[in-house]
Structure formats: structure tokens, C-alpha cells
Amino acid sequence: MVKSEMECLVDAFIEYLKSVKDYSENTVGSYKHDALLFVRFLEERGVHNITEVTEDIISEYQALLKEKKMAVSTIVRYNTTIKNFFAFLVENGNIPDNPAEVIKSPSVSVSKKTPRILSDTETLDLLNQEFSDSPKGVRDKAILEMLYSTGLKVSEIISLKLSNIDMGLGCIILPKMKSEEGDRVIPYGKMTRSAVTSYLLEARKALLGKREDKGYVFLNCDGKQLSRQGVWKIVKFYAQRAGVSSDISPHSLRHSFAAHLVKNGAEISAIQDMMGFSPSNTLAKYVSKENTPRDPYEWARIR
Numbered sequence: 001m002v003k004s005e006m007e008c009l010v011d012a013f014i015e016y017l018k019s020v021k022d023y024s025e026n027t028v029g030s031y032k033h034d035a036l037l038f039v040r041f042l043e044e045r046g047v048h049n050i051t052e053v054t055e056d057i058i059s060e061y062q063a064l065l066k067e068k069k070m071a072v073s074t075i076v077r078y079n080t081t082i083k084n085f086f087a088f089l090v091e092n093g094n095i096p097d098n099p100a101e102v103i104k105s106p107s108v109s110v111s112k113k114t115p116r117i118l119s120d121t122e123t124l125d126l127l128n129q130e131f132s133d134s135p136k137g138v139r140d141k142a143i144l145e146m147l148y149s150t151g152l153k154v155s156e157i158i159s160l161k162l163s164n165i166d167m168g169l170g171c172i173i174l175p176k177m178k179s180e181e182g183d184r185v186i187p188y189g190k191m192t193r194s195a196v197t198s199y200l201l202e203a204r205k206a207l208l209g210k211r212e213d214k215g216y217v218f219l220n221c222d223g224k225q226l227s228r229q230g231v232w233k234i235v236k237f238y239a240q241r242a243g244v245s246s247d248i249s250p251h252s253l254r255h256s257f258a259a260h261l262v263k264n265g266a267e268i269s270a271i272q273d274m275m276g277f278s279p280s281n282t283l284a285k286y287v288s289k290e291n292t293p294r295d296p297y298e299w300a301r302i303r
Contacts, residue, residue, distance in 0.1 A: 034081035151257035
């Protein structure tokens with residue numbers, strides 16, 4: 001199917017975000033989704049040339065978003081995409097003026113709900129339940145263990161490559177943010193090592209089959225890179241099965257990792273390094289230090 005002129009402009013915008021802005025794969029995917037949604041809106045209204053887009057048309061699109069009763073955060077994200085898209089088009093010489101300057105996003109409350117921290121009992125119920133010995137069951141066990149014992153985000157779990165795991169040292173090695181030098185080292189304990197080793201030895205090969213191996217650690221049942229939604233479903237399924245509250249998410253495991261480390265005496269700064277937080281991030285907002293600081297890498301191996 002031949003792409004329209006505006007779809008080609010979206011492709012150029014996405015390539016700019018990848019190659020120049022170096023945005024993450026998930027961020028780029030969100031921008032592409034939102035930009036194409038806006039282009040579809042334009043084409044349905046008979047607008048097929050980007051130079052025909054006016055402030056009134058953009059205002060009409062904003063009104064449509066509000067009519068659909070979308071979450072404020074979603075509307076803000078859509079607006080951000082449109083503003084950045086048209087700013088790119090102006091800079092790239094595709095249009096002379098930016099009609100998206102009219103956009104005024106609704107205010108979003110800065111207060112965020114603190115992720116619920118699992119109790120020690122809930123953690124054990126979740127991780128020590130019986131898992132199937134099928135390739136999928138072995139994979140799910142490894143994912144849950146790694147989520148809890150490393151504090152990785154969902155995006156980091158699904159993009160994790162075999163080259164990021166040092167089985168000998170028992171740690172994951174990821175690059176730090178651009179502004180920082182060196183690597184981010186996240187150690188994990190014997191339970192995670194056992195689960196991951198079992199998965200990599202046989203289960204991953206079974207899931208991959210004869211398909212091309214792109215090096216991703218966790219695969220879906222089609223042998224492809226596991227999705228964010230796939231990880232969420234895994235956590236929800238096993239949480240419900242273990243009798244853990246339904247409000248548990250992958251993010252809950254990440255924050256439980258931090259809270260439990262602090263409870264066991266790890267330094268907050270060391271936890272921030274392992275979780276990839278910037279120095280200004282106030283991890284202490286949702287964890288309270290109770291014990292005397294100890295070697296952070298000793299307490300990183302709580303699982």
C-alpha cells in the first residue's frame with residue numbers, strides 16, 4: 001500500500017527522533033502512533049496536504065479529544081506529539097509557519113500515586129508459587145524473579161539482550177544515561193540466577209524454535225520479543241493466582257525492590273544507581289530508611 005504524503009512526513013519525523021534525538025524505542029513508538037492518529041483525522045476531513053493544516057483544524061482535533069473523555073495525561077501526550085511534529089516540519093522547511101502554537105495542554109496534577117509495595121509475605125507468595133515446567137512457565141518464573149531482584153522497568157526487561165547478562169558475575173550491565181559515564185551494574189542473587197539459567201538453557205530455545213535469533217532475552221510464544229503488555233499480563237496472572245492484590249503491576253515489583261533494599265540497610269544512592277535514577281530523583285519519597293547503611297551490593301542479593 002502506497003503511503004500518503006503526510007504519512008511520509010511522519011516517517012521522516014520518526015527517523016529524526018531516532019537518529020537525532022535518540023529517543024527510546026517505546027517513546028518513538030508513542031510518537032508514531034499519536035502522529036498517525038492525527039494524520040488519519042486530517043485525511044478523514046479531506047486535508048491531504050500538511051500546508052493546509054490551520055489553527056482552527058488543530059483546535060477542532062483538540063475538541064474531539066475532549067469529547068472522547070480521554071485522560072488528561074493522554075491529551076497532553078497527543079498535544080506534545082503534534083507540537084513537536086509541526087516544529088520539526090518548520091525546521092525541516094516543509095511548512096513556513098507553525099499552526100500548532102495554538103495548542104494549550106490542560107494542566108496535569110503533579111501528584112502521583114505511590115506504587116504499592118509488596119509485603120514480605122506477598123513477595124514470597126508471588127515468587128514461590130508453583131510454575132509450570134513448560135517453556136512459558138520457566139520463562140514467566142525468570143521474568144518475575146528478575147523484575148523483583150533487579151528493579152528493572154518493563155521497557156528494560158523487554159529490550160534486555162543476552163549480551164547484557166553476565167552469568168559469571170551474576171549481574172546485568174546496562175549503559176547509563178547519556179549525561180553519565182560508565183555502565184549501570186545491577187547484581188542479582190542465587191534465586192534469580194537459577195531461574196534465568198533454567199530459562200536460557202532450554203526454555204528460550206524452545207520458544208525461539210527455528211526463527212532468527214535477535215538476541216532478546218525474553219521471547220513470546222511466537223519466538224519474538226516480548227511486549228510490554230505481555231509482561232503486564234504475566235504479573236497480573238501470577239499475582240491473582242498467588243492471591244496477591246489485583247493492583248500489583250510490574251512497577252510495583254520495581255518499587256518493592258527498592259523499598260526492601262532500603263529496609264535491609266542499602267544506601268539510597270546505590271539503589272538509585274542500580275535503578276537508573278538521576279541524582280536529583282528523590283527515591284526517599286516512597287521508602288523510609290530504618291537500618292544502618294551496609295554494603296549495597298551485599299543487600300542487592302536479597303533474592
